[in-house]
Amino acid sequence: MVAAIVADRLVFAYGDLVAVNDISFDVKRGEVLGFLGPNGAGKTTAVKLLTGQLKPKSGVAKVLGFDMAKEPKKAAARIGVCFEEKNLYPRMTGKGNLEFFAKLFGVKIDAEALLVRVDLGGRGNERVEDYSKGMKQRLMIARSLVNSPDVLFLDEPTEGLDPVSSENIRKIIREEKERGASVLLTTHSMLEADKLSDRVAFLNDGKIVALDTPESLKLKYGKRSVKVRPKGRREGEEVELPLDDPGTPEEIKRILEKGEFDTIHTSEATLEEIFFKVTGRGL
Amino acid sequence: MAALIAKDFSELFKNRLSLVVTVLVVVMIPTYYALMPSEVEETLVLGVRAPGLEEAFAQLGASSTALQIRSYNGTSALREAVQDGGVAAGIELAPDFVQRLLAGAKPEVNMIFSSVVPREARDSISTLMEELSFILAGQKLPVDFETEIIGEDLAGKQVAFRDQAKPMWLTLVLMVELISLSYLIIEEKQTGAIHAILVTPATSTQVFAAKTIVGATLASVEGTLVLVLMGQLGTNAPALLLTVLTGAVLATGFAFLVSAPAKDIMSSFSWLILVYIAMLIPPVTVIYPAVSSPVIKILPSYYLADNFNKVLNQGLGLREIGGNLLILVVLDVVVLLAGVIVLRRKYR
Numbered sequence: 001m002v003a004a005i006v007a008d009r010l011v012f013a014y015g016d017l018v019a020v021n022d023i024s025f026d027v028k029r030g031e032v033l034g035f036l037g038p039n040g041a042g043k044t045t046a047v048k049l050l051t052g053q054l055k056p057k058s059g060v061a062k063v064l065g066f067d068m069a070k071e072p073k074k075a076a077a078r079i080g081v082c083f084e085e086k087n088l089y090p091r092m093t094g095k096g097n098l099e100f101f102a103k104l105f106g107v108k109i110d111a112e113a114l115l116v117r118v119d120l121g122g123r124g125n126e127r128v129e130d131y132s133k134g135m136k137q138r139l140m141i142a143r144s145l146v147n148s149p150d151v152l153f154l155d156e157p158t159e160g161l162d163p164v165s166s167e168n169i170r171k172i173i174r175e176e177k178e179r180g181a182s183v184l185l186t187t188h189s190m191l192e193a194d195k196l197s198d199r200v201a202f203l204n205d206g207k208i209v210a211l212d213t214p215e216s217l218k219l220k221y222g223k224r225s226v227k228v229r230p231k232g233r234r235e236g237e238e239v240e241l242p243l244d245d246p247g248t249p250e251e252i253k254r255i256l257e258k259g260e261f262d263t264i265h266t267s268e269a270t271l272e273e274i275f276f277k278v279t280g281r282g283l
Numbered sequence: 284m285a286a287l288i289a290k291d292f293s294e295l296f297k298n299r300l301s302l303v304v305t306v307l308v309v310v311m312i313p314t315y316y317a318l319m320p321s322e323v324e325e326t327l328v329l330g331v332r333a334p335g336l337e338e339a340f341a342q343l344g345a346s347s348t349a350l351q352i353r354s355y356n357g358t359s360a361l362r363e364a365v366q367d368g369g370v371a372a373g374i375e376l377a378p379d380f381v382q383r384l385l386a387g388a389k390p391e392v393n394m395i396f397s398s399v400v401p402r403e404a405r406d407s408i409s410t411l412m413e414e415l416s417f418i419l420a421g422q423k424l425p426v427d428f429e430t431e432i433i434g435e436d437l438a439g440k441q442v443a444f445r446d447q448a449k450p451m452w453l454t455l456v457l458m459v460e461l462i463s464l465s466y467l468i469i470e471e472k473q474t475g476a477i478h479a480i481l482v483t484p485a486t487s488t489q490v491f492a493a494k495t496i497v498g499a500t501l502a503s504v505e506g507t508l509v510l511v512l513m514g515q516l517g518t519n520a521p522a523l524l525l526t527v528l529t530g531a532v533l534a535t536g537f538a539f540l541v542s543a544p545a546k547d548i549m550s551s552f553s554w555l556i557l558v559y560i561a562m563l564i565p566p567v568t569v570i571y572p573a574v575s576s577p578v579i580k581i582l583p584s585y586y587l588a589d590n591f592n593k594v595l596n597q598g599l600g601l602r603e604i605g606g607n608l609l610i611l612v613v614l615d616v617v618v619l620l621a622g623v624i625v626l627r628r629k630y631r
Contacts, residue, residue: 051482076484087475089290091297103286104483143479 004029004151004182005050010059012045019045021206022059029150032173032183034197034214036190036275042206043186044084047153050184051081063151077105080149084156084186086136088128094139095124098146105147118142119168133160141169145176152176155186170196190271200271204279214271221277222269228255229263240267287485287493294467295497301463308459309505312452313512316445326351327411330370330395332361334378343418350411365395372396372408384424444570449515450591451566454584456509457530458562460502464494464538465551468626473547477630487630491623495535502531519594522601526590529611532619533583537562539622543629565589569596583614 003026012020020042027033037043048054049061052072061068066075088097095111102109115124118138128136137160144152154173158166173183173196187193193200194214202210210217224243229235241248255261269277295301328351331340337354344352353370355361365373373395377383383390394412396405416424471477481487506527510516516523537558545551565579566588579585586607593599593607601608 053478053482073484073486076482079482081479081482083475083479085475085478087477087479089294089476090474091294100286100290101479101483104480104485106484 002029003027004031004064005033005184006060006062007046007050008060008062010046010049010061011057012049012054013057014045018206020049020056023203023206023208024059025201025208025211027151027182027184029182030177030180031198032177032185032196034193034200035184035186035203036188036193036200036271037203038188038281041203043203044155045206046203047081047155047184047186051079051153052076075151077147078150079153080144080147080151080181081153082140082144082155082157084159086133086140088136088139088143090129091127093125093127094120094131094135094142097128097139098124098143101143102146107147109146114142114145115139117145117172119165134162134165137161138165138169141172145172148179150181152181152183153186154183156188157185158187158189158192166192190275194271202275202278204281210274210278217271217274218269221274223267225267226252227263227265227267228252228261231260231262233262238263284485284489284493287480287489288496291467291493291497294470295463295501298463298466298470301466304459304462305501305505308456309508309512312456312509316449316452316513327408328353328370329408330355330361330364330373331376332356332358333374333376333380335381336376343415362395365397372405374412390424446596447570448566449513449595450569450588451563452513453506453509453527453591454530454562454566454588456506457502457527457534457587458537458559458584460498460505460531460534461538461541461555461558463501464498464535465542465545465555466548468494468538468542469545469548469551472542472629481630487627491539491627494539495532495619498535498538499528499531502534503528506531515595518598519600522590522594522599522604525601525608526587526594526604526611529608529615530584530587532615533587533611536615536618536620536622539626540618543622543625566591583611583618586611586614 005025005027007023007025010020010023011018023042023046025033035043035046045054049056050063050068052061052068052075055069063075064078066072068075089100092100094115098109098111098114102111112121112124115121118141120135120138120142123131123135128139131139137157141154141157144154152173157173158169161169170192173185177183183196185193185196197214199211199213200217201208210221212220223240226241226243226248227238228241229238241251252264255264326349330353331337332355333340340352340354344350353364355364355373358375361373361375364370375393375395377391377393380390380392392412394409396408413423471480477490480490503524507516507524510523510527541551541554541558545554561582562584565582565585568579569588569592590604590607590611593604
């Protein structure tokens with residue numbers, strides 16, 4: 001599969017502060033890469049390098065085969081960016097915002113259809129300054145889709161959204177992936193990254209400290225154990241049986257045969273636990 | 284590019300501050316200009332307290348169209364009239380003025396001026412007093428008047444204050460557009476909307492070109508409209524329109540420069556005030572030439588104000604202001620480029 005996004009040994013510093021420190025990764029066509037890390041980890045700087053907003057001190061950022069430091073505008077027509085900041089035109093209507101950006105891309109759009117897609121149907125003629133935070137966020141998503149992009153950069157796309165709207169945005173991201181778009185998803189939400197990403201990259205202090213599929217990371221860093229809550233015990237009083245212990249299979253067999261349990265399940269590590277394990281810090 | 288231009292115009296007119304400032308300038312300056320006196324007041328009004336000589340002074344006033352004498356009975360009434368500006372100066376003669384004069388002693392003449400009367404005017408009135416003494420007594424009175432006449436004698440060719448102020452009004456109109464454009468730029472910076480534009484196929488060159496076109500067009504239209512409303516576009520229109528256009532581009536360049544360091548709208552005002560003070564000094568020296576200095580030529584608006592003054596007040600044309608126009612074009616390029624460079628850095 002051809003890579004849509006390539007970061008090759010990217011380095012960027014704000015003065016003495018190295019924000020992105022020798023990172024390399026790629027995102028294949030039709031793939032969703034979750035970009036995870038705490039505030040100040042270098043996620044936004046990396047996205048700025050990949051969208052041509054910043055030029056790297058060293059290394060190469062390529063999107064759709066174009067070097068974003070040298071020829072960003074060649075790729076721009078096929079890129080969609082949803083920023084973390086709500087950088088809309090507040091005095092324009094929702095529809096006006098979409099149509100203005102469509103003109104910049106040189107495309108004609110059905111603005112109402114795009115608005116319906118993000119649950120803003122019928123609200124397009126209202127000024128953005130009258131929108132709620134969630135509505136603005138959904139309009140940001142719609143704006144990133146005006147040019148049917150081949151590559152999507154989504155920075156915290158579900159931030160400030162209620163669960164129903166968040167699920168709708170996740171549905172849109174899956175649809176875009178099905179359409180063949182590559183997605184770089186920057187998020188704090190490990191749950192979201194887990195649900196949507198084909199692979200995840202952990203970013204800490206400007207470096208990628210882990211990059212793999214969520215399953216592989218869980219296998220690699222997660223605890224291999226089974227949690228059993230014996231009959232009569234309360235939640236939190238589970239017994240943990242390590243899977244690598246030679247005696248565990250027999251013990252599980254015995255419990256199952258006797259039926260002396262209320263619950264039994266594998267203890268799978270979350271991405272958050274893995275991040276903590278890898279970096280020594282939380283998100 | 285057309286989309287960027289349309290967006291900038293639309294955003295400017297949706298912004299209430301920009302709209303109010305634009306409309307106020309276009310309406311207020313011509314209105315103020317129309318309300319100001321169009322002719323120079325050439326009649327000198329003097330207040331006099333001269334016990335026993337009232338009749339003589341009244342006859343003196345009646346015999347001249349350029350001199351008007353108002354008689355006062357008390358010192359306080361005379362002082363009040365001077366203070367209120369009802370008379371240009373007060374002349375108070377001591378009650379024993381005539382007796383002392385006849386006795387060969389130096390009589391006392393007290394001249395009262397308001398502090399706002401310029402020194403030139405005080406000197407002129409002192410001279411006039413010497414003349415009056417001749418008229419009244421038929422000989423030079425033994426009263427010493429120190430006189431000093433400075434500056435050009437403008438009798439018969441004075442320029443009314445409102446006309447002297449035209450270069451200032453027009454420079455002000457052009458510079459006011461700085462507020463609207465810098466507001467737009469700072470807002471795009473603050474909301475981050477400019478970043479959203481710059482990741483599309485639109486280039487930063489197109490963004491700046493659009494803003495230059497919008498800023499220069501708005502300022503030019505405003506300047507031209509004010510000229511029309513003031514009834515000044517009839518003569519030397521090409522010279523005036525070229526001056527307005529070069530001034531409008533200059534204002535746009537300053538808008539870029541002012542917007543670059545400003546973090547928000549409020550902080551931009553401190554930069555705007557600095558630019559305004561600097562830019563309005565040259566037109567002020569057109570009104571008060573005595574305060575002018577060659578150093579003033581380092582301020583770009585000098586060439587703007589000088590052009591307006593030469594065309595509107597001295598009746599000169601393109602040929603005479605050609606040098607200034609050339610300098611303005613060079614300044615336009617320099618200021619605009621400097622503005623683009625510093626603002627482009629801030630867009631990153």
